Amino acid sequence: MARTSFFNRRKMKTSKSKQENQIKTTIELGTNLADNLKNIRTLLGEPGDLIIRETTLGETDTKCAIVYLSGLVDQDLVNNNILKVIQSNINEIDTNRINEVFQQIIAITDIKKGTKFDDVINSLLSGSTLFYLDDMDTVLILGTTGGERRSIEEPQSEALIRGPREGFVESVHTNIALLRRDIKNPNLRFKSYEVGKKSKRTIVVSYLEGIINPTLLKEVNRRLKSINLDIVSESGFLEQWIEDSFLSPFPQMINTERPDRVSSSLLQGKVAILVDGTPFALIAPITYSETLKSLEDYYERWLVGTLIRILRYLGTFIALFLPAIYIALVSYHQGMIPTELAFSIALTREGVPFPSFVEALLMIITMEILQEAGARLPKNLGQTIGIVGGLVIGEAAVSASIVSPVMVIVVGLTAISSFTNPSYSAGIGFRMLRLTFMIAAAILGLYGIILAYIMLNIHIANLKSFGVPYSAPFAPTYFSDWKDTIIRVPITMLEKQPKYMKIEDSKAKSNEEEQK
Amino acid sequence: MTPMEDKDLQISEKDIVILVPSIVVAVGILSLPAKLAGVTISSDGWIPLLVGGIIMIFVTWLVVKLATSFPNQTFLTYASKLVTKPIAIVFTLLFVIQGIIIAAIEVREIADISKVYLLNNTPAEVLSLSFLLVVIYAVSGSRAGIFRLNMLFFPFIIFISLLIIILSIGWISLENLLPVFQTSIGGYAEGMKTGIIYYGNIGFLLFYMAFAKQPKKAPKMAARGMSIVVVLYILLFFVCIGVMGNGATTNLIYPTIDLAKELEIPGGFFERFESVFFTIWVMAIFTTALIALDGAVLALQSVMKKIPKLTIIFCLAPLVYFIGLLPKDYVELSTFGTYMAYFSLILLFCVVILLMIFSKIKGVK
Numbered sequence: 079m080a081r082t083s084f085f086n087r088r089k090m091k092t093s094k095s096k097q098e099n100q101i102k103t104t105i106e107l108g109t110n111l112a113d114n115l116k117n118i119r120t121l122l123g124e125p126g127d128l129i130i131r132e133t134t135l136g137e138t139d140t141k142c143a144i145v146y147l148s149g150l151v152d153q154d155l156v157n158n159n160i161l162k163v164i165q166s167n168i169n170e171i172d173t174n175r176i177n178e179v180f181q182q183i184i185a186i187t188d189i190k191k192g193t194k195f196d197d198v199i200n201s202l203l204s205g206s207t208l209f210y211l212d213d214m215d216t217v218l219i220l221g222t223t224g225g226e227r228r229s230i231e232e233p234q235s236e237a238l239i240r241g242p243r244e245g246f247v248e249s250v251h252t253n254i255a256l257l258r259r260d261i262k263n264p265n266l267r268f269k270s271y272e273v274g275k276k277s278k279r280t281i282v283v284s285y286l287e288g289i290i291n292p293t294l295l296k297e298v299n300r301r302l303k304s305i306n307l308d309i310v311s312e313s314g315f316l317e318q319w320i321e322d323s324f325l326s327p328f329p330q331m332i333n334t335e336r337p338d339r340v341s342s343s344l345l346q347g348k349v350a351i352l353v354d355g356t357p358f359a360l361i362a363p364i365t366y367s368e369t370l371k372s373l374e375d376y377y378e379r380w381l382v383g384t385l386i387r388i389l390r391y392l393g394t395f396i397a398l399f400l401p402a403i404y405i406a407l408v409s410y411h412q413g414m415i416p417t418e419l420a421f422s423i424a425l426t427r428e429g430v431p432f433p434s435f436v437e438a439l440l441m442i443i444t445m446e447i448l449q450e451a452g453a454r455l456p457k458n459l460g461q462t463i464g465i466v467g468g469l470v471i472g473e474a475a476v477s478a479s480i481v482s483p484v485m486v487i488v489v490g491l492t493a494i495s496s497f498t499n500p501s502y503s504a505g506i507g508f509r510m511l512r513l514t515f516m517i518a519a520a521i522l523g524l525y526g527i528i529l530a531y532i533m534l535n536i537h538i539a540n541l542k543s544f545g546v547p548y549s550a551p552f553a554p555t556y557f558s559d560w561k562d563t564i565i566r567v568p569i570t571m572l573e574k575q576p577k578y579m580k581i582e583d584s585k586a587k588s589n590e591e592e593q594k
Numbered sequence: 595m596t597p598m599e600d601k602d603l604q605i606s607e608k609d610i611v612i613l614v615p616s617i618v619v620a621v622g623i624l625s626l627p628a629k630l631a632g633v634t635i636s637s638d639g640w641i642p643l644l645v646g647g648i649i650m651i652f653v654t655w656l657v658v659k660l661a662t663s664f665p666n667q668t669f670l671t672y673a674s675k676l677v678t679k680p681i682a683i684v685f686t687l688l689f690v691i692q693g694i695i696i697a698a699i700e701v702r703e704i705a706d707i708s709k710v711y712l713l714n715n716t717p718a719e720v721l722s723l724s725f726l727l728v729v730i731y732a733v734s735g736s737r738a739g740i741f742r743l744n745m746l747f748f749p750f751i752i753f754i755s756l757l758i759i760i761l762s763i764g765w766i767s768l769e770n771l772l773p774v775f776q777t778s779i780g781g782y783a784e785g786m787k788t789g790i791i792y793y794g795n796i797g798f799l800l801f802y803m804a805f806a807k808q809p810k811k812a813p814k815m816a817a818r819g820m821s822i823v824v825v826l827y828i829l830l831f832f833v834c835i836g837v838m839g840n841g842a843t844t845n846l847i848y849p850t851i852d853l854a855k856e857l858e859i860p861g862g863f864f865e866r867f868e869s870v871f872f873t874i875w876v877m878a879i880f881t882t883a884l885i886a887l888d889g890a891v892l893a894l895q896s897v898m899k900k901i902p903k904l905t906i907i908f909c910l911a912p913l914v915y916f917i918g919l920l921p922k923d924y925v926e927l928s929t930f931g932t933y934m935a936y937f938s939l940i941l942l943f944c945v946v947i948l949l950m951i952f953s954k955i956k957g958v959k
């Protein structure tokens with residue numbers, strides 16, 4: 079019952095906000111050049127970067143104007159390919175067939191005709207140049223998008239030792255080009271959406287026709303169409319809007335800066351979503367085991383890849399359970415610790431005034447603060463934090479008998495292990511879960527840990543990412559997909575598309591439909 | 595974001611293979627060697643265990659065969675066709691009672707065992723309540739999720755069982771296992787009676803088989819699942835007797851856990867292996883309690899279609915908890931458990947035989 083009312087409220091809210099915020103102008107395009115230019119000036123509030131160049135067409139008397147926002151356009155293109163040709167070439171003009179003539183004169187390939195003021199303004203804001211001609215209610219929109227952009231660099235958040243050094247940039251067109259260079263296949267599709275109520279953003283859905291499951295594509299499109307946001311300034315907005323469960327600690331899409339990661343996912347029949355203005359692309363659907371994969375597993379030889387992947391699973395286990403198990407053993411099951419070790423732990427804990435849970439909590443919170451502070455600081459200061467925070471505070475805390483040395487080892491090992499997770503977003507989820515396990519261990523010991531673990535499994539078993547169960551390929555079981563989970567078999571034995579994507583099923587189904 | 599619409603639940607062959615051990619393997623095996631060793635001499639208990647197992651493999655096959663001869667129909671639908679609706683409803687409600695009581699026994703037993711092996715000072719009520727809450731959380735999720743859970747936990751259960759068996763091989767002494775075949779016929783019969791009830795409670799297969807993806811293969815798969823249980827039981831019984839001897843095993847309450855106590859993990863990471871073993875075994879008990887409660891919910895749903903699932907769960911859960919609190923001590927709980935096991939077996943036999951006869955009479959192939 080509660081659920082339905084919750085959704086009703088949400089619906090009401092969205093319908094209300096729809097009426098409030100829409101970029102709708104009542105202005106129409108007229109035939110008078112001066113009026114049209116005045117309209118643009120007043121709508122934008124006469125900004126300093128709005129350039130309006132009024133001139134005449136060649137040597138005729140017809141007045142015309144070029145309008146653009148400096149900084150968003152490629153200045154050379156405007157000067158050489160538009161202004162110059164307009165001013166020089168023309169001697170005579172047939173005003174009735176103006177548009178055809180212009181398409182021959184202006185030396186730019188991307189030309190559109192604009193008849194609606196809204197379209198015209200939107201393309202002006204995204205870097206196009208407008209060409210107005212007196213006595214015409216049609217505007218030519220010239221694709222001159224340019225200006226200063228970041229160049230292609232090595233991705234900061236996903237450094238690999240071996241692998242391509244290219245990373246995505248903020249321009250979606252560059253990103254598309256990067257993918258095209260990776261996959262030279264005519265079936266590679268890019269489908270664009272314009273999203274956002276207050277500011278339009280280009281969102282590009284990329285997939286490989288023929289490999290992708292059509293049901294998945296339909297679902298992605300359905301979700302993208304439901305977006306009702308003011309602005310999509312990062313792919314994170316999009317991710318949160320279209321993800322399956324917003325209560326889950328696990329990301330249901332992977333974000334990546336690496337074109338090679340996106341292209342390998344596309345070849346597996348997945349969907350990538352690129353957003354203009356951010357280097358982070360989204361990949362969907364994913365499963366739990368996907369969050370522990372790194373591309374390097376494939377670039378290195380299979381034995382190395384497998385070992386490193388097992389190490390990563392071990393790291394995740396330690397990052398999740400070690401503090402909890404330590405708390406459970408020290409507070410409830412002392413008998414389980416080997417005798418000598420139990421004695422030495424008891425010895426080091428002598429003088430520590432807190433129970434082990436409080437001790438662990440203190441250390442874990444300190445560590446989280448250090449981690450957060452390190453991420454916010456400039457790069458060259460980050461090291462200082464590591465030294466001051468990690469070494470000095472840790473050492474001092476031990477000698478002041480606030481924490482025991484064993485606890486420092488436990489927390490240190492936990493922190494390092496949690497960095498083995500290749501996906502930052504998934505790693506954050508584990509940090510939350512670690513705290514949950516610690517609380518469970520503090521209340522019910524090992525019994526609490528196993529109950530919390532069962533609950534985690536219940537959650538994972540019920541979680542889906544775009545219709546694919548998060549626990550695949552373990553449950554539901556696809557044995558052939560196990561070749562690329564905890565272990566990574568030699569590349570020659572690796573199948574391109576995982577079974578859990580149900581690509582074969584969808585192909586069979588579409589074949590059946592065709593035969594009917 | 596509203597999730598993608600879940601298609602109709604379908605359970606694959608692998609799910610069925612794993613469903614049977616998930617239903618059957620739980621607290622029973624922890625005390626089985628003691629009960630069985632009490633009525634047989636030295637290691638002879640494996641014979642009634644094997645014979646009972648073979649009978650139950652056949653029964654499992656029969657149950658699933660019956661259920662899947664009406665593909666994609668719920669128990670209530672085909673039972674109503676065969677033996678009128680009121681009787682079908684009575685049967686369904688009996689299964690509901692079975693589910694509630696089995697869940698209650700599991701919830702109670704887990705608290706009792708945890709108190710002995712893990713947390714000596716925590717009140718049993720807290721232990722059973724926290725376990726029950728986790729079970730409720732799982733039941734309120736999707737039913738497909740429950741099958742995925744079985745699949746996720748099964749490897750752990752098999753792994754820890756195999757580990758305990760392999761580690762104990764070095765400790766087995768032949769004197770404990772010999773002499774063989776000394777038990778009288780009466781002893782074997784007694785052993786059969788004791789042993790077979792630990793295979794019981796597979797009645798819920800009647801309800802779950804409505805979701806089988808390939809009904810034709812299902813009986814074979816379920817029988818295969820039951821064989822896993824039989825092999826596991828016999829192996830664990832053997833190592834218990836082999837390591838501790840018939841006499842000591844008889845006197846223990848949970849010999850399988852105490853067997854783990856005898857063992858040492860190479861490397862000396864943990865002492866008291868029995869705590870680790872029981873911690874993992876919580877998963878096995880969990881899947882059984884989960885299927886019992888979910889089976890009860892599924893059966894009730896088929897009778898009362900209009901009541902939402904969550905309402906049913908929240909009505910059943912307090913019942914489970916309080917029934918679990920009823921037995922005063924281990925003896926009462928054990929007797930209660932035994933009667934319950936007989937009840938579920940007799941119910942299963944009655945329903946299957948009755949429905950078989952009627953389906954023959956009414957000429958369903």
